[in-house]
Amino acid sequence: xxxxxxxxxxxFAVGKTSLVRRFVESIYSDKYHTTVGVKIDxxxxxxxxxxxxxxxxxxxxxxxxxxxxxxxxxxxxxxLLVADGTRQDxxxxxxxxxxxxxxxxxxxxxxxxxxxxxLTDQWSIREREMTALREKGWExxxxxxxxxxxxEDAFHSLAKKLAEA
Amino acid sequence: MAHPGTDLMKVxxxxxxxxxxxxxxxxxxxxxAELRSLLLGPAEVQLAEVHERLLDPQRQVEEVSRVLPDAxxxxxxxxxxxxxxxxxxxxxxxxxxxxxxxxxxxDAIFPIMGPAIRKAIAAALSGMAQSFNQxxxxxxxxxxxAWRWEALRTGRPFSEVVLLHTLLFRVEQxxxxxxxxxxxxxxxxxxxxxxxxxxxxxxxxxxxxxFVRDSFNTRQGERLETLQVGExxxxxxxxxxxxxxxxxxxNAPQQLRQxxxxxxxxxxxxxxTALKKFSGDATAFVGTQPLLEDCLQSGYDLEQQKVSxxxxxxxxxxxxxxxxxxxxxxxxxxxxxxxxxxxxVERLQAEPGIVVTDQGKQGGKHFVSGxxxxxxxxxxxxxxxxxxxxxxxxxxWQPFQALTPDFVLLRAKRSLEPxxxxxxxxxxxVLEANGFASHQWILETRRLARMLPGVSQFREDGLxxxxxxxxxxxxxxxxxxxxxxxxxxKLDQLVADLVHLRQLAGNKKVRLEITGHADGSGTETKNxxxxxxxxxxVATALKERLLAWANLTIATVGSKEKLREEFTEADRATxxxxxxxxxVNAPN
Numbered sequence: 001x002x003x004x005x006x007x008x009x010x011x012f013a014v015g016k017t018s019l020v021r022r023f024v025e026s027i028y029s030d031k032y033h034t035t036v037g038v039k040i041d042x043x044x045x046x047x048x049x050x051x052x053x054x055x056x057x058x059x060x061x062x063x064x065x066x067x068x069x070x071x072x073x074x075x076x077x078x079x080l081l082v083a084d085g086t087r088q089d090x091x092x093x094x095x096x097x098x099x100x101x102x103x104x105x106x107x108x109x110x111x112x113x114x115x116x117x118x119l120t121d122q123w124s125i126r127e128r129e130m131t132a133l134r135e136k137g138w139e140x141x142x143x144x145x146x147x148x149x150x151x152e153d154a155f156h157s158l159a160k161k162l163a164e165a
Numbered sequence: 166m167a168h169p170g171t172d173l174m175k176v177x178x179x180x181x182x183x184x185x186x187x188x189x190x191x192x193x194x195x196x197x198a199e200l201r202s203l204l205l206g207p208a209e210v211q212l213a214e215v216h217e218r219l220l221d222p223q224r225q226v227e228e229v230s231r232v233l234p235d236a237x238x239x240x241x242x243x244x245x246x247x248x249x250x251x252x253x254x255x256x257x258x259x260x261x262x263x264x265x266x267x268x269x270x271x272d273a274i275f276p277i278m279g280p281a282i283r284k285a286i287a288a289a290l291s292g293m294a295q296s297f298n299q300x301x302x303x304x305x306x307x308x309x310x311a312w313r314w315e316a317l318r319t320g321r322p323f324s325e326v327v328l329l330h331t332l333l334f335r336v337e338q339x340x341x342x343x344x345x346x347x348x349x350x351x352x353x354x355x356x357x358x359x360x361x362x363x364x365x366x367x368x369x370x371x372x373x374x375x376f377v378r379d380s381f382n383t384r385q386g387e388r389l390e391t392l393q394v395g396e397x398x399x400x401x402x403x404x405x406x407x408x409x410x411x412x413x414x415x416n417a418p419q420q421l422r423q424x425x426x427x428x429x430x431x432x433x434x435x436x437x438t439a440l441k442k443f444s445g446d447a448t449a450f451v452g453t454q455p456l457l458e459d460c461l462q463s464g465y466d467l468e469q470q471k472v473s474x475x476x477x478x479x480x481x482x483x484x485x486x487x488x489x490x491x492x493x494x495x496x497x498x499x500x501x502x503x504x505x506x507x508x509x510v511e512r513l514q515a516e517p518g519i520v521v522t523d524q525g526k527q528g529g530k531h532f533v534s535g536x537x538x539x540x541x542x543x544x545x546x547x548x549x550x551x552x553x554x555x556x557x558x559x560x561x562w563q564p565f566q567a568l569t570p571d572f573v574l575l576r577a578k579r580s581l582e583p584x585x586x587x588x589x590x591x592x593x594x595v596l597e598a599n600g601f602a603s604h605q606w607i608l609e610t611r612r613l614a615r616m617l618p619g620v621s622q623f624r625e626d627g628l629x630x631x632x633x634x635x636x637x638x639x640x641x642x643x644x645x646x647x648x649x650x651x652x653x654x655k656l657d658q659l660v661a662d663l664v665h666l667r668q669l670a671g672n673k674k675v676r677l678e679i680t681g682h683a684d685g686s687g688t689e690t691k692n693x694x695x696x697x698x699x700x701x702x703v704a705t706a707l708k709e710r711l712l713a714w715a716n717l718t719i720a721t722v723g724s725k726e727k728l729r730e731e732f733t734e735a736d737r738a739t740x741x742x743x744x745x746x747x748x749v750n751a752p753n
Contacts, residue, residue: 075343
């Protein structure tokens with residue numbers, strides 16, 4: 001089975017950990033975030049006829065991209081940028097993170113997940129912002145850690161990109 | 166730049182040619198000198214310069230000093246010859262410098278001395294503490310004693326022997342991890358090892374290494390090498406592209422670290438290209454399995470191998486083994502026999518009526534001799550309880566009479582044979598009898614008691630003489646079955662004595678036999694009827710007055726026997742009577 005290192009990135013409380021919690025195999029508790037700053041989980045995704053094992057490095061949320069521990073990015077084949085649909089600033093921070101990651105890893109496959117899709121009435125990220133990003137060639141997926149909406153699709157989509165890369 | 170030597174050669178050649186020309190045309194010297202100065206003017210200046218450079222040491226020093234650093238650098242890159250050549254001089258120089266004034270060198274190495282010494286002391290202390298703990302833990306056990314013997318035999322320090330035996334470790338898991346991505350390339354584990362998801366553990370190990378490096382500002386290329394939690398250690402060996410992490414339980418020797426290092430090196434050698442090109446497919450590293458499995462060592466096995474290979478079976482060892490075994494078995498039985506004998510003698514000494522005067526072993530047999538009261542417990546029976554073989558014990562006992570109160574009383578009971586209705590007590594040499602007994606026994610006892618050793622006096626205050634019931638005669642008139650009227654006092658006294666007897670008898674069953682008698686005046690048939698009638702009269706009278714005595718049985722007998730021969734009227738009156746007899750514990 002092919003293995004790939006994948007990072008989960010995003011600012012505080014955007015729901016990164018909640019996103020993976022229900023969909024991955026885990027042996028470590030969430031307290032690793034506050035101690036080591038990263039928690040590693042595993043997700044096996046079926047892509048066409050083969051399986052691909054995503055080793056998910058769920059990196060602790062930071063307030064700014066400067067605080068990101070870049071050594072955890074090393075060797076990643078792709079990443080998931082996570083923003084909170086109800087907090088517009090999280091999208092801007094995600095964009096800054098993306099720039100920082102590109103500096104370190106070059107251009108590698110990634111997805112932008114706009115989480116908390118179950119709270120669309122409270123959303124502050126506008127549709128045209130997402131459209132603008134899509135026009136730039138980004139893949140933007142709306143997810144909900146609460147309902148599970150879009151999560152499997154997101155993992156599958158990233159795995160597919162990695163398999164093709 | 167041309168070689169100065171070459172210029173010199175050219176100049177010399179030109180000089181020769183000119184010298185030849187000079188010999189041919191000496192007359193034309195002036196012209197020649199001019200020509201020479203025209204042709205060789207600049208070269209002559211150069212030549213003079215070179216000459217000067219060669220001969221002036223000061224200039225040579227300056228020139229060498231200009232090229233020396235570069236020359237050393239160039240040569241050091243090529244090979245180690247310069248180092249080898251300089252080593253004796255440098256060491257001699259250091260030695261000289263220290264001899265001359267040690268201070269500058271001491272100042273120079275001071276910053277590195279402290280940490281080095283601290284490190285060495287810490288290592289030594291940690292080793293000592295470990296050795297001390299183990300020594301304490303093992304010094305008192307049976308195994309500890311065996312090790313102590315081994316230390317004595319081999320001349321090694323005890324702590325070293327302990328360490329050797331307790332150096333138990335087991336490599337439980339080996340992870341081969343891609344350095345760049347933290348992805349697992351290969352994982353092997355020992356049987357029964359507790360294994361978590363190796364993929365995630367591998368990632369987390371890498372993350373923790375990154376974490377430590379980021380958090381504690383380590384130097385370039387330095388990484389976390391050891392994780393330790395109690396007796397569990399993770400040793401991480403790093404290569405340029407991959408790391409090898411070994412999970413070890415116990416106290417692993419430093420040589421194991423070398424095994425790990427060599428394994429990492431071999432893997433890089435054999436899989437260098439695969440490691441560089443790795444993009445998530447670990448199948449290329451299946452072949453590392455045997456290399457990694459070689460790292461799954463355990464200290465116990467190595468130790469056992471060493472021990473077993475060092476002990477060959479030789480006939481001498483077999484004989485020695487048998488002898489030692491026989492000695493151990495013999496020793497066991499000897500000790501057991503000895504303990505049993507000691508316990509037996511102790512019991513004999515504690516036994517009343519037995520005095521041990523000598524004991525020991527003679528001719529392979531235990532012997533014991535002394536004094537024994539025949540009334541004491543039989544030593545032969547006591548011997549049976551000890552487990553000792555009676556055939557291996559010789560006993561010699563001299564009879565004697567023990568004068569302890571127990572034995573005096575016991576002997577009194579044997580000699581006096583008191584009826585069950587009598588209790589004997591001994592108090593300070595005074596033998597006391599309580600209860601009731603026949604007149605005859607009382608007479609006998611009075612006589613015998615005085616002759617018993619240890620008895621100074623016989624006291625019978627508490628003894629009721631049955632004579633008081635059996636002696637009185639209740640008289641009857643001629644041809645009458647009614648008690649004579651003057652016999653009433655006698656009857657009252659008899660009843661009073663019987664009531665007293667009842668108290669003494671307690672719950673013992675007592676049978677009162679009443680025998681009626683008649684004089685020889687009437688016919689035999691009539692006398693028989695009279696006797697029976699008289700007995701029944703008394704029985705009825707007594708029954709009425711002794712209703713409360715439940716355990717009393719009254720039986721009547723009419724006797725044909727006369728109490729005495731009849732010569733006078735008094736004899737005949739005596740024969741017209743009733744007599745009583747007390748029988749204890751008689752059947753109902």
